[in-house]
Amino acid sequence: MSGISRRRFLAGSIAGCAATTLCGTQKALAAGSFTGYPEGMGVLVDLTRCIGCRSCEAACNKEQNLPAPAKPFDDMSVFDERFHGGTQMRRPDENAYTVVNRYEPEGGGKPVYRKVQCNHCNEPACLTSCFVNAYTKTQEGAVVYNPKICVGCRNCMIACPFNIPGYSYSSAFNPVVKKCIFCHETRLKNGRPPACVEICPQQALTFGKRKDMIKIAHQRILNEPGRYVDHLYGEKELGGTGWMYLSSVAFEQVGFDTTTGNEPIIANVKDFLGTVPMVLAIWPALFTGFHLLAKRKDGHGHDDDHAGDHSAAHGEEEDKS
Amino acid sequence: MRPTLLLHTLGIALIGLLCAASVVAAAPTGGPGQVKLDRLASLFDAVSFDHAAHVEIAGDCASCHHHTTGDGAGGGRCARCHAQSPKSTVVACRDCHDADPFSAVQLERKADDRWQYHVDKPGLKAAYHWNCLGCHENSGGPTGCEDCHTRNAAGDAFYKSGAFAPKAAASASHH
Ligand code: SF4
Ligand code: SF4
Numbered sequence: 117m118s119g120i121s122r123r124r125f126l127a128g129s130i131a132g133c134a135a136t137t138l139c140g141t142q143k144a145l146a147a148g149s150f151t152g153y154p155e156g157m158g159v160l161v162d163l164t165r166c167i168g169c170r171s172c173e174a175a176c177n178k179e180q181n182l183p184a185p186a187k188p189f190d191d192m193s194v195f196d197e198r199f200h201g202g203t204q205m206r207r208p209d210e211n212a213y214t215v216v217n218r219y220e221p222e223g224g225g226k227p228v229y230r231k232v233q234c235n236h237c238n239e240p241a242c243l244t245s246c247f248v249n250a251y252t253k254t255q256e257g258a259v260v261y262n263p264k265i266c267v268g269c270r271n272c273m274i275a276c277p278f279n280i281p282g283y284s285y286s287s288a289f290n291p292v293v294k295k296c297i298f299c300h301e302t303r304l305k306n307g308r309p310p311a312c313v314e315i316c317p318q319q320a321l322t323f324g325k326r327k328d329m330i331k332i333a334h335q336r337i338l339n340e341p342g343r344y345v346d347h348l349y350g351e352k353e354l355g356g357t358g359w360m361y362l363s364s365v366a367f368e369q370v371g372f373d374t375t376t377g378n379e380p381i382i383a384n385v386k387d388f389l390g391t392v393p394m395v396l397a398i399w400p401a402l403f404t405g406f407h408l409l410a411k412r413k414d415g416h417g418h419d420d421d422h423a424g425d426h427s428a429a430h431g432e433e434e435d436k437s
Numbered sequence: 438m439r440p441t442l443l444l445h446t447l448g449i450a451l452i453g454l455l456c457a458a459s460v461v462a463a464a465p466t467g468g469p470g471q472v473k474l475d476r477l478a479s480l481f482d483a484v485s486f487d488h489a490a491h492v493e494i495a496g497d498c499a500s501c502h503h504h505t506t507g508d509g510a511g512g513g514r515c516a517r518c519h520a521q522s523p524k525s526t527v528v529a530c531r532d533c534h535d536a537d538p539f540s541a542v543q544l545e546r547k548a549d550d551r552w553q554y555h556v557d558k559p560g561l562k563a564a565y566h567w568n569c570l571g572c573h574e575n576s577g578g579p580t581g582c583e584d585c586h587t588r589n590a591a592g593d594a595f596y597k598s599g600a601f602a603p604k605a606a607a608s609a610s611h612h
Contacts, residue, residue: 167570171596184603185597187603188597188598188601189597189598190582190596307540308540308541314539317563317566318567318570319562319563323539324547328556332557335553335557339514
């Protein structure tokens with residue numbers, strides 16, 4: 117629901133901006149027919165294996181040189197934290213590219229833990245919505261961004277159906293979006309598994325080619341039908357995601373949006389984006405739009421929760437490009 | 438795939454920890470008495486696993502050592518292919534469960550694996566934890582990370598705990 121409203125709003129605002137400047141040039145968007153790299157890597161997250169140890173969070177913090185957390189990574193009281201009037205659990209932000217949340221399944225039983233991070237969509241909405249082309253879907257399957265190009269417009273934050281990109285206010289002159297990059301720079305592109313996958317004591321995270329992850333997931337369901345819901349979340353949703361999920365309980369019970377449909381968001385915005393030229397002339401109009409977008413977003417309560425008040429200045433992400 | 442499933446379905450499974458770095462002393466059962474597990478030594482002190490005591494509890498080698506000592510490849514899905522297989526000569530976990538299941542080399546090897554049931558075989562760390570935790574949960578054994586693993590200073594730094602715990606109050610008053 118929120119995805120759809122955001123999407124419509126995004127599409128509408130971009131169309132509006134484009135109309136005010138009326139450019140004839142069509143920006144060639146390869147994204148329109150892009151269906152992901154067939155040999156790209158993926159991660160199969162098996163919620164039935166996760167024990168909520170938060171080691172993955174610690175590993176990510178170290179690997180990505182993120183600022184110190186508000187609480188130690190062995191402090192399990194974070195599972196009780198709620199935001200936005202008690203409705204929202206922790207979410208990844210610019211200081212933590214991944215978080216683990218705990219859910220008490222309906223009807224009792226053991227708690228279920230769910231790791232949250234960028235899902236590395238086959239057809240990323242962030243990439244499509246980015247008008248300066250800061251985002252790239254790499255052939256290894258990662259959705260990465262170039263902080264040098266990012267102008268901090270936050271369009272991607274609104275476009276993302278999973279509310280993933282966080283926003284760094286650390287520098288007024290270089291505000292950038294930040295999120296899980298699949299450890300692309302330090303690991304993925306060198307053929308190594310992400311830090312979070314490597315540390316996991318339970319192999320709740322299985323790493324390999326996305327197409328192999330799909331096979332393995334269905335094999336697990338087939339072999340233990342009583343253990344799993346018969347669905348691989350992310351195989352089809354929104355055109356498919358690089359990170360996919362198996363669960364023992366209904367996905368909506370553990371915080372997944374099961375209303376996304378299988379159409380990539382790109383299908384909703386590409387027509388509009390195709391008419392947006394990359395010229396300075398339209399920036400004022402765009403920024404007006406973004407301001408409205410930001411306000412609208414706040415009103416809907418979709419903004420990232422900067423839990424724990426990470427107000428201390430933190431280092432810029434190292435620029436490796 | 439098969440060993441994965443076997444591990445899970447065998448709720449009774451105990452500790453397949455023979456795979457460790459060093460066997461400290463022999464037990465009367467023929468198995469080792471103590472086994473030192475130091476794969477996670479970068480963050481935790483080595484675990485001294487009391488194999489002899491667990492032999493007493495489990496009673497049957499095959500509770501942990503599927504496909505190896507004990508009763509051979511019995512049970513569930515393994516038996517579909519392995520009912521007639523001879524007992525394996527492999528005993529140590531690490532001889533089948535890879536310490537680096539997702540390295541490029543391992544992924545390549547799995548891509549060529551025509552025994553497709555085995556492509557989802559758990560790595561060494563998962564084999565340990567599933568076996569230990571699975572049984573400890575069912576039998577009321579300790580299940581906390583530090584019940585078995587004593588964290589060292591590097592571990593404290595990694596988890597931002599102990600001496601490395603964030604000084605939240607101090608930084609808040611700073612502003
Ligand atoms: S893939 Fe890398 S950046 Fe993403 S959550 Fe895991 S450790 Fe963090
Ligand atoms: S490291 Fe693995 S078991 Fe621990 S919280 Fe993360 S996904 Fe779950």
